[in-house]
Amino acid sequence: DKVFSGPQPGEKLPALPLTGVYDDQAGKEFDPVADADGKPLLVVFVHKITRPGLGMSRGLTAYVESLKDKDANAAIAWLADDKGEAEQFLLRARKSLNVKVPIGISIDGGEGPGVYGLNRNVELTVLVANKGKVVANFALVQPSMSDGVKVAGEIAKAVGEEPPTMEQLQEIAYPGMKARMMQRQRQSRGDARPRGDSAPKRERVKKEGNQDGDE
Numbered sequence: 061d062k063v064f065s066g067p068q069p070g071e072k073l074p075a076l077p078l079t080g081v082y083d084d085q086a087g088k089e090f091d092p093v094a095d096a097d098g099k100p101l102l103v104v105f106v107h108k109i110t111r112p113g114l115g116m117s118r119g120l121t122a123y124v125e126s127l128k129d130k131d132a133n134a135a136i137a138w139l140a141d142d143k144g145e146a147e148q149f150l151l152r153a154r155k156s157l158n159v160k161v162p163i164g165i166s167i168d169g170g171e172g173p174g175v176y177g178l179n180r181n182v183e184l185t186v187l188v189a190n191k192g193k194v195v196a197n198f199a200l201v202q203p204s205m206s207d208g209v210k211v212a213g214e215i216a217k218a219v220g221e222e223p224p225t226m227e228q229l230q231e232i233a234y235p236g237m238k239a240r241m242m243q244r245q246r247q248s249r250g251d252a253r254p255r256g257d258s259a260p261k262r263e264r265v266k267k268e269g270n271q272d273g274d275e
Contacts, residue, residue, distance in 0.1 A: 065179035065199035066105070066187055073189045074175045076103065078137055078164025081150045085162060092135035092162060098192045100127075100218040102134040102211070105178060105185040107170075109149075113183050113200070114157065116208040119233025120186070121161040123212050123224060126232070130219035134161040139180070141170040188214040205230055 067073060076093045080086055092103060102124050104117045117136060124134035136159060140146035146165050150157070157163075172178040178185055184203050188196040188211065196214035200207055205226060213223035224232070 063179065063182060063199045063201060064177075065182050065185040066176050066197055067194045068197055069194050071194050073101070073103075073187065073192055073194055074173065076135075076137060076173060076176075077167050078135070078162075079143070079167055080162065080164050081138075081147055082154065082163065085164070089167070090162065090164060092133065092137075092164070093189075093192075095135075096133040096189070099131040099133055099190075100215065101187075101189045102132070102215055103137060103187045103189070104134075105137045105139055105172060105176075105187075106183075107139050107178070107180050107185065108183045110183060110203075112205075113203045115233050116203045116205060117184065118157065118159055119205070119208050119229050120211055120215075121159055122232045123229060124215060125160050127215070127219055127221065130221065132215065132219050136161065136163045137172065138163060138165045139170050139172050139178070140165060143167075143169070186211050188218060190218045205233070208233075 073093050075091055077089055077091055080088050080090055092101065102120060104120065106113065106117065121134045121136065124132045138146055138150065143165055150163060150165075166172045168174065170180060172180075179199060182199045182201050184198070184200045186198040186200065186207075187194055195218060196211070198207060198211055208229055209224070209226050212229055216223040
């Protein structure tokens with residue numbers, strides 16, 4: 061059965077009061093919906109914390125950051141029953157989260173704003189809005205990067221861009237991951253040797269010996 065969470069496509073995106081956590085926004089209330097002023101907006105509601113969900117959130121928000129010249133906006137709304145505990149977690153995890161867009165804790169607790177009708181049984185609720193209305197809604201019980209590609213496609217559509225591929229979105233979410241994986245593969249095959257040293261020493265010695273008539 062389809063899972064529902066949050067306003068559906070075509071519905072107006074309500075105000076979203078959040079308490080900032082980092083830098084100039086720390087301890088201050090802000091509203092990413094008002095700040096977007098009708099421009100394309102991605103809002104990720106974090107109901108539960110998992111590595112796949114946070115990885116997807118990082119990739120999507122970083123993708124939106126790359127579209128700033130297209131007036132794209134993004135924010136993460138953290139839902140928690142204990143605001144103080146959530147704030148401490150976000151401060152400790154700031155480096156590992158590595159999110160560049162505004163993160164705020166909902167002032168309405170773990171349920172989020174009542175007018176949004178969020179479902180706390182999902183892991184993430186992801187909304188894409190344009191001109192003040194929702195254009196896409198994703199209620200994700202087990203987020204994956206394939207879901208992220210679908211979300212990114214809706215963002216790209218809102219700003220008139222070509223959607224990113226799975227590989228491009230993964231590289232945005234995990235910079236340098238592809239290069240690190242290739243390096244590990246080379247090491248596992250045993251060919252992580254300096255360039256120009258294509259033959260093992262023992263093999264070279266054998267070849268040199270054969271040239272002298274040795275077996």
